[in-house]
């Protein structure tokens with residue numbers, strides 16, 4: 064499909080294609096905005112969530128670490144109390160008495176609620192056993208004896224090399240714990256030995272043999288070795304040899320940690336969980352439940368903790384490490400809630416929603432606007448009457464064709480059409496009929512052109528066609544022009560009327576005749592002008608001679624202007640005679656142009672130009688004034704006939720000008736005849752009728768000139784107040800050969816008589832013609848037989864008119 068085709072289709076389809084356009088396309092910007100907005104919102108929210116995670120994790124880990132340090136410090140505080148007791152034992156020269164122990168220990172309990180019991184386990188050898196038992200009883204511990212723990216109960220300890228019995232204790236003296244030998248419980252013995260050999264605080268997760276009321280597991284047993292004052296503890300052997308006993312403390316671990324946290328104002332945002340130290344007995348993390356948990360809702364098993372965000376550390380108690388796991392407290396400030404990420408997501412979604420709504424509305428508005436624009440464009444490029452493209456569209460397409468020509472070298476033609484006789488239809492049948500005719504013309508033209516040709520109405524009765532490239536552009540365009548001309552000569556049926564018109568066509572071919580809009584239009588117009596002046600109903604292809612003609616015409620126009628200004632115009636007079644008597648009755652004034660180089664130019668060669676250019680107005684005034692002035696000097700029985708152009712009739716000042724010419728010359732109005740052609744009557748009928756009545760009232764005679772050449776509608780004769788009919792010379796020419804001409808003239812004469820008008824025969828050249836005309840009853844005769852138009856100086860007013868063959872020759 065050619066560009067032109069497409070364009071034409073575009074133009075024709077301007078009201079339809081968009082309806083089929085999918086909404087998806089219309090709302091694409093909004094959908095893109097939704098997509099991009101969602102993407103950015105989610106990505107932004109995810110980024111913020113990650114950032115929140117990171118920040119929370121850092122804050123949480125800092126808090127957890129701080130908590131762990133605080134716990135460790137608290138635990139150190141507890142241990143340091145026991146170490147102080149050891150110092151007491153190692154520093155005194157004498158034995159620490161029970162009451163001293165009790166006093167010192169009581170102080171240790173102050174502000175240390177996690178401390179359950181403290182005991183002193185002296186190293187007792189076999190020989191000292193009885194001595195110790197007696198001393199304890201003496202101190203008030205009734206029935207004190209060194210006991211061993213066997214199958215869940217106490218029994219008197221069997222003989223052994225050494226014992227580590229509970230000798231002093233913070234328990235009431237009635238407690239069964241007194242005398243219990245720790246060395247008889249394997250795990251406790253192991254703790255004691257570790258403490259002894261390493262000279263370190265050793266610890267053990269343990270269970271009390273005498274649980275306190277409501278007591279909870281687990282408890283922690285801490286053993287601190289006490290060596291004899293002043294003895295060496297360098298080597299394990301030294302330590303074993305010099306061991307004096309153990310200071311033992313039992314802690315309630317949960318209570319202890321809780322107390323530390325309360326006194327230090329621990330952060331509730333972190334849940335601390337303390338798990339027992341790893342031992343060989345622990346097989347799975349699942350089974351590992353916390354010894355201490357700061358929040359009831361915290362995950363219990365280590366596996367649960369490991370699965371979530373947590374911090375890992377340890378709590379050192381003596382030589383054992385309890386596992387510390389911290390998690391953010393559920394619902395606490397350190398639990399990642401993704402508030403900011405949520406806010407970012409919501410704001411992003413809201414912005415996306417707003418933006419997409421805005422874009423949707425904007426798209427809809429712009430669609431409406433574009434539809435309105437298209438409609439405006441469509442209207443701006445369409446001729447409302449015929450529905451064809453108008454001048455604007457035609458010119459645009461012409462430009463495009465010229466561009467294509469320069470790019471692709473495709474030739475094309477433009478055909479300018481001007482309807483012949485359309486004006487008559489418009490004037491005689493009214494504008495409604497004219498419009499209907501134009502519509503029918505448009506339909507016929509459409510049927511004559513191809514789909515890819517551009518057919519436009521340029522205005523009035525002017526149409527134009529751009530014909531796309533053919534094999535032989537010249538042949539194609541003449542073939543189209545002939546087709547169009549034939550189509551338009553066929554009669555048109557209008558309501559109540561059958562109308563026959565035709566068309567004149569001018570053709571210009573690109574690139575032969577030019578390749579720009581102005582040139583091509585000008586040349587097609589010139590060719591059209593030629594068609595019109597060649598008698599219409601034909602077509603002409605531009606040739607260079609036309610431009611030369613135009614040039615000459617332009618020159619002529621300039622010259623004519625000068626001629627009017629420089630009085631190069633002359634008025635010649637041709638007599639007309641009374642047919643019966645042969646007496647001269649007057650003269651017709653006929654203008655001539657005495658050109659300085661071209662000589663005398665007849666009116667046929669410049670009157671049409673003067674009419675086109677409006678120069679006819681001053682020219683006509685000149686002729687009228689001169690004719691009146693000349694005629695005023697003639698014998699009083701001679702009239703002067705002056706031609707008035709239809710263009711002059713449109714002049715508002717015409718009546719005043721005629722009056723002024725008469726007044727200035729002194730010529731009586733009765734001696735002035737005004738000759739007008741039928742074309743004057745075709746338009747402005749009412750105004751012209753009134754104008755003619757005014758002239759008649761002055762006494763001026765009115766003659767209908769060139770009768771028979773135009774429409775010769777007899778209705779004009781009755782409708783307008785003519786005094787005279789002048790039969791055109793073309794009828795006279797045929798008079799002697801064609802009986803039909805005689806019949807027509809006879810009919811005109813009869814009609815004129817009936818309407819009380821006289822008849823003048825123009826162009827009488829021979830005596831035969833004259834005789835025939837006389838016989839037919841014409842009143843006046845004019846023609847070379849009676850004299851050619853001549854300057855006034857050459858007219859002999861005294862001499863009688865002698866018809867002569869020489870004149871006519």
Ligand SMILES: Nc1nc2c(ncn2[C@@H]2O[C@@H]3COP(=O)(O)O[C@H]4[C@@H](O)[C@H](n5cnc6c(=O)[nH]c(N)nc65)O[C@@H]4COP(=O)(O)O[C@H]3[C@H]2O)c(=O)[nH]1
Nearest residue numbers: 653654665666667686706707708826827828845846847852
């Ligand atoms: N072959 C032939 N021709 C004859 C004969 N007798 C007269 N003629 C010519 O016929 C024309 C008659 O004038 P028209 O029909 O008014 O036709 C006039 C008239 O329509 C127009 N015209 C002349 N002068 C004026 C003027 O001053 N104003 C206007 N508006 N038109 C004028 O120019 C037309 C031509 O004028 P002219 O060339 O002077 O031509 C004159 C005249 O010379 C004859 O026996 N044989």
